[in-house]
Amino acid sequence: MAIAPTAGEPSVTTSETVTGQPWPSESRGWFALFVVVFATFVTFFDQTVFGMLSERMKQSFGISDSTLGLLQGPVTVVAYVIVGIPLARLVDIFPRKYVLGASIAVLGSIMALGGLAQSFRQLVFTRLFVGAASSANGPGSYSLLVDSFRPFRIPLVFALLQLGFIGGTSLGAIIGGQMIGYTSTLPETISFLGLPIFNWQLVLLMIGAPGLVAGLLYMLVKEPPRRSPPEASALTAPDAPLARKFAAFMGWDALKAIWARKAVFLPLFGALAMSAIESQGLIPWRVPFIARTYGWNEAEIGALLGTLFLFAMLAGITVGGIFVTWMGKRYKDANIRATAIIFVCTTTVTIVTPLMPTAELAIGMMALGTFFGLAGAPAQNAAIQRIAPNAMRGQVSAFYLFMFTFFGALGSWVIGAVSTYIVGDEQQLWKALLITGVAFLPLATFLMWRGIRPYREEVERLEAVGL
Secondary structure (H helix, E strand, C coil): CCCCCCCCCCCCCCCHHHHCCCCCCHHHHHHHHHHHHHHHHHHHHHHHHHHHCHHHHHHHHCCCHHHHHHHHCHHHHHHHHHHHHHHHHHHHCCCHHHHHHHHHHHHHHHHHHHCCCCCHHHHHHHHCCHHHHHCCHHHHHHHHHHCCCCHHHHHHHHHHHHHHHHHHHHHHHHHHHHHHHHHCCCCCEEEECCEEEECCHHHHHHHHHHHHHHHHHHHCCCCCCCCCCHHHHCCCCCCCCHHHHHHHHCCHHHHHHHHHCHHHHHHHHHHHHHHHHHHCCCHHHHHHHHHHHHCCCHHHHHHHHHHHHHHHHHHHHHHHHHHHHHHHCCCCCHHHHHHHHHHHHHHHHHHHHHHCCCHHHHHHHHHHHHHHHHHHHHHHHHHHHHHCCHHHHHHHHHHHHHHHHHHHHHHHHHHHHHHHHHHCCHHHHHHHHHHHHHHHHHHHHHHHHHCHHHHHHHHHHHHHCCC
């Protein structure tokens, strides 16, 4: 449910005859796609491995689940909330390969700095900038790829782009588990560059390096010409007041467009937020839940979890695409109707997961939940693209992604706080997962069903005016 949404397939109606620009060599485009997929892989690989270190961090620093939840979630989006959307705007101003290269290199550096942190506060400080460092990756990648390939290639390109997310998430669990298993054989504290660090911090140093490699690879990408006139990216008139330009830069016009159609947008945004709290908040708690409930270690968890997730995600994207296409032949509101049906399945699976009697069954249910999440994501993302005003589709999509990122990050703290303050016994983490699942997922499902009718009416309105 609401797993790794993309900005959807962007508008690709421009052509060589319209812009007067020749298309770049496809070989350059495929190399750019390779670099973007690799950078996406690195991003999700880092996130997955960092989440798997939760129990090690808790034990080393002696922190509560509530504090651990803050580190794994809200701390990472503090800078994103402040500068995330403005930083994404840099994609429209500067060469995209430089923005993307700098972003992934900074992300890798942040990971490596976490490996040198001498206190919990220092580790928190490094995590403050994770969200900001990655905020330009999505918009920049989409913009770069759309200008690198002819329109008929874009569906294939965006399908292949998902390999970065799938590989990073699944291999992150498998390789990350083995890395943690290896470092656990070392003394609890070791010396690195003359600094005393915990053995698990070596993992952060290792996973930071690929980000620097990805940053260098971006420098080899041939920047494609933008296939729209320069004035198309202008948010305001050149002579507009400074305050007006600042408001547009921060997304004010997009917010007004969303509010003008609040009957259709708010249920969809609300459903995304409620589902993200559980689906994304659960990610850093998977390993602690399995470890505390069933006694497995990270290597055992990662091996089974990563393998099942790989198959579940590939199957989810395939089945989801087939399902929404089948629904699209029957309903104008197919995107939201299909998503609502899948939400019902995800809600059921997620709620019963912490009740499973064995680790194998619990991990299997997690994989099934991921299957439904990936199956529903394409339709959910396409729904927003269908009704977003074309002139500000990028910023509307940015706010949609912001809801996913912000509430998803908040979710890890919510689960940790429930474990610490409501359940009271952090060894019974399964109760916190059950409580949050029951609290948020039925509400998300209700909101998605509530959005079917206004979404259908909005699609009919757009069709009536030829859109």
